[in-house]
Amino acid sequence: MADPVRRVEDAEELDEPDDPDDPAEDARRARWSAVGTGAVLALAGLAAAVLRATGGAAPALAAAAYAVGAALCALAALLGARGRTRRAVWTLVGGVMVMALGDQFD
Structure with a gap:
């Protein structure tokens, strides 16, 4: 039967530095990056939307594109926090593309 009390050897193993090839560490790093x-x-994107909206000379479509791109990037941050890193990366790509399209309207 297993001893419910942790031994000293088990506690020392917990203090070892993280293995750089650990898949869990890679996933954690990807989540935080997203x-x-x-x-x-x-x-x-939000700052650009506000600047374009208050600038007056830029069309409203440019400010809207920046705002939509910012919303997509915020959604990507939420997806990344929930561990959906692949979807988060593609949502980031989409958000940046929308903001780049908005820059073309300017």
Whole structure:
């Protein structure tokens, strides 16, 4: 029968540094990358939308495209936080493409 109390050897194994080839560590890093990138791009798109909307000379379609792209990037950050990194990356690509399209309207 297994001893329910942890032995000293088991506690020492927990203090070892993470294995760089560990798939769980790679997944964790991908999640945080998706969350961080999505948040930064969402803030940048929101700032661009506000600047285009208050600038007056730019068409409203440019501001709307930046706002939609920012919303997609925020959605990508949420997907990344939930572990859906592949969907998050493709949503980030879509959001940046929408913002780039909005830049063409300018």
